[in-house]
Amino acid sequence: MKLISSNKNKWYEPYKIVTTLDKGEIARRIESETAFITTRYGGSIDNLLFYSAMKYDGEYRGYISPRKVPPCARQYFFLPKAIIEIFTNSEGKSYVFVRLKATIYLWIGFCICFMVFRCTNVLIYASFQCITFFLLVKYWEFVRRHVGKLLEDLLGTEKEV
Numbered sequence: 001m002k003l004i005s006s007n008k009n010k011w012y013e014p015y016k017i018v019t020t021l022d023k024g025e026i027a028r029r030i031e032s033e034t035a036f037i038t039t040r041y042g043g044s045i046d047n048l049l050f051y052s053a054m055k056y057d058g059e060y061r062g063y064i065s066p067r068k069v070p071p072c073a074r075q076y077f078f079l080p081k082a083i084i085e086i087f088t089n090s091e092g093k094s095y096v097f098v099r100l101k102a103t104i105y106l107w108i109g110f111c112i113c114f115m116v117f118r119c120t121n122v123l124i125y126a127s128f129q130c131i132t133f134f135l136l137v138k139y140w141e142f143v144r145r146h147v148g149k150l151l152e153d154l155l156g157t158e159k160e161v
Helices: 023-032 104-117 122-155
Strands: 015-019 034-036 050-056 059-064 081-088 094-101
Touching (some): 023 034, 023 081, 023 122, 104 122
Parallel strands (some): 034 050
Antiparallel strands (some): 081 094
């Protein structure tokens, strides 16, 4: 298990949730808010937290619903993918880690921006890329906290460790 540093506001560090629920109950609650690829889901994904998810042993990988993260819209290419890992220990506590991962759509967006702005002045281009990267990192920090809080509410926990 990976150790978490003291700075918990970084987008690249996992959001850690500690709960007394067992692994099966955590999985059931997460699956109730998730539309999986392998199943035919006839309803709207607007009320779900994750969609197009895949389930592994103790791990879920899926796209975060853009309807749950402000500003709410139909689709974002810069919204990260969430990886949720569930661990249990001998003391009866369960740990849920939420990590964010860049999607292929984000990389395609950066490539398009590179192709569009490559003919401009190098200083303007570098400034634009730095500002874009800074804003994206700040937004991902917000998404990490927001999705973590939504999962805390879903799991019935009251704190982030």
